[in-house]
Amino acid sequence: MATDTKTDKASKPSKIEVLKEASQQLRGTIAEELAASEDHFTGDALQLLKFHGSYQQDNRDERGQKNEDGSRKGKSYSCMVRTRIPGGKVTAAQFLAELDLCEKYGNGTVRVTTRQGFQLHGVLKDNIKETIRAINDSQLTTFCACGDVERNVMCCPAPHKHSPVHDQMQALCDAIAEHLKPKTTSYYDIWLTDEAGEKTNATAQFQPVEEPIYGKTYLPRKFKTCVTLPEDNCVDIHSNDLGFLAIVEGDEIVGYNVLVGGGMGATPSAKKTFPYLAKPMAFVTPEQAVDVAEAVVKVQRDFGNRSDRKIARLKYLIADWGVEKFKTKVEEYYGQALPDPRPVVVTDVDDHLGWHEQGDGKWFVGINVPSGRIQDLEEARYKTGLRTILEKYGMETRLTALQSVLLCDIEPKDRDDITAILVAHGITAAEEMTPFRRLAIACPAWPTCGLAITESERALPSLIEEFEAELARQDLTDERISLHMTGCPNGCARPYTPDIGLVGKAAGEKYTLYLGGNAEGTRLAFIYEDMVPSTEIVPKLSPLFALFKEQRNAGESFGDFCDRLGQEELAAVAAT
Missing domain, CATH: 3.30.413.10 (Sulfite Reductase Hemoprotein, domain 1)
Structure with a gap:
């Protein structure tokens, strides 16, 4: 290896290395492009923008669509803005600020990342400076949430x-x-100056x-x-x-x-x-x-x-x-x-989900947020529910690597009311969820990620339902089986270590299926089968679940079982 x-x-040296060295400590042409009339960033600024916490994206659902006159639409550009939050520690005010920003400048959603940060999607170039300044006003930052x-x-x-x-x-x-x-001051110079631009990153002023x-x-x-x-x-x-x-x-x-x-x-x-x-x-x-x-x-x-x-x-x-x-x-x-x-x-x-005593007389509750996407849907209004609780109680919050939210420092007398608010907004209690659902995560993939080959976040809900139905049929509902899913091999949702990993491989929603990792993240999974259509994922695993139930050792997890048997023996069973 x-x-x-x-x-x-x-x-x-690669072009990026040359760019970084010539960038005046990560300034480049970002300020000039911010002031330009184009609706997107170009050239070197695209790469340097990452160090400041943003990736430029376009809505891939709209690629190739036609205007009313029959002409093809150009790319619908926007930016993803990522907030860097060490340890996922967020105050109520900071959390609410992100919810406000997603509505004012983003696509109406906030995403909890697999690295305990926040992401706003759909921020237009004209609004990116105001968005970053507002995040800084909340005492958070986007600086170095991305980049080398x-x-x-x-x-x-x-x-x-x-x-x-x-x-x-x-x-x-x-x-x-x-x-x-x-230590560079480029972030301050570009994003946090006043509207008059009295301090800029102009070459003459660069120190x-x-x-x-x-x-x-x-x-x-x-x-x-x-x-x-x-x-x-x-x-x-x-x-x-x-x-x-x-x-x-x-x-x-x-x-x-x-x-x-x-x-x-x-x-x-x-x-x-x-x-x-x-x-x-x-x-x-x-x-x-x-x-x-x-x-x-x-x-x-x-x-x-x-x-x-x-x-x-x-x-x-x-x-x-x-x-x-x-x-x-x-x-x-x-x-x-x-x-x-x-x-x-x-x-x-x-996974830290559900109600837990903190040890100081107070409680915290972990709330599973599907793929980390804080939004209001018909069946569950996560954004409004969390906003209601945070505005009423103002507690500290934490973000987890499984894209969940912890509400902290809850007085015992407030537990029933907070539970009632969650129920009223359709937010399922962790105790009512299967272990499979609690451990499943996905990357954003389509339509915003330019690297995505297949769906991930948008495909996960229906896939979880398929898995839950099959596990229930085989009386395996209570088994702790972890699933991580990504739309490309970059592995943002860590798909190479869980019991089951799905990695986008080809158009037509075809995935590489990995088996044999574990929920603890201590073992790499192996490729069980490549180019698996999304509709065949659960059917291909069904005989393996049956074999697991029949031949597992005492206390053995599904990932351990798959690792012990190996790809060839598992494939032989599936072929019979």
Whole structure:
């Protein structure tokens, strides 16, 4: 699986590397294009816009449609604006601000991402500056929610107060996010100036600042970090470039196992690309964690591939070098040797849904939001329901990696009223949902993602219903089976590690079907069958569910069962 990841001195840097170096610390021509009359961004600005938290998109449902005069419509451009929220911690006011913005400037929905952030879709170019300024006014930011930098740092969001462990993890999450944030003032200069434009990013006024961590060209590719617990890997540590697995003794974190090199994206036509699980590298004390994170980032900065972006993620450097060589280089950058990781591994995962005592006399409730899309539908009005509760009670909230929302700090006397509000808006209680539905997630895919090959978010509801009906028929309703679905191989919804993974492969709604992972995210799934039409997904799995029920070992999950039997034996059973 090793691949040549290091950029040779004779290798030509990719166009993106040249662009970053010449961009005046991520300014480029964004300000000029904002002032232009065109309804979309062009050229280099499209790439640099990502560092500021936005991707330009177009409505693919409208491609090829005709105007009244018979001519073909041009692309219907808009922007996705992503908010960076370390650990998914959001105040009621911030949550309400996003709901307001989706109605004022977006498509009327807010999406909870699989990295504990918010996304607004459908923001027109003319409104993007006002949208970003409003997000900043709420004390959140879109800066570095995308781009070749440290992205949103994830952490277990559960607001448990019975021990200091969760507070310590969330504090580390915040510290890493702040420490690894770029120093450039381009974000302020472009988006947060007054309407008169007294401060701009014009070349004559550009004053570079030192970027001690990122240098002139930032990172070779995106970089993702998380903090989590062995017994609750709710942020999928093995899919992150850098992960801190808390080692707890008593009620205190004594240190962290540092894992490196995780990443989900792959390009099927390029065999040099692959999903990869992060590997344990070292043990660090809480006091060392931030500086070791910096050292890991700097090694990736200096040795990651800058000529071929397909193999520029940290996982390819780890696959090429091996963990020991990488650790030696991290120790060199850090300045001292690091002990080996402790014999502690991920053992479980919690979706944090339903009602839970916080440990301080108050409660929190986890609400499943299908694919994270906060919207009002005929059957369930998530947007209005959440707005009603937040306006009335003003509680803190948390976002999860399974795209759910936690309402925190609830007084016992308010439980019945909050439950009644949820019921009145058609929002199903977690206790009334199957484990399959609770664990299912999907990426946005069509119509906004330019990379989507198939449907994902829009296809998931009916697919869940098919799965639930089949599992009920086979008396497997209570089994914890995880499904992650994406419209392309980039893997935004982490489809390569659950019990069942679906990855968009070809037009006509055909998917690559993966089996053999697990809900804990500790094992890569294998390709069971390629080019599976959406209508055949559940029928193809039906005989495997029957075999699982008949031949499973005690306590064995569906993913464990599939992993034990392997692709050939499972396929042989299905063929009989």
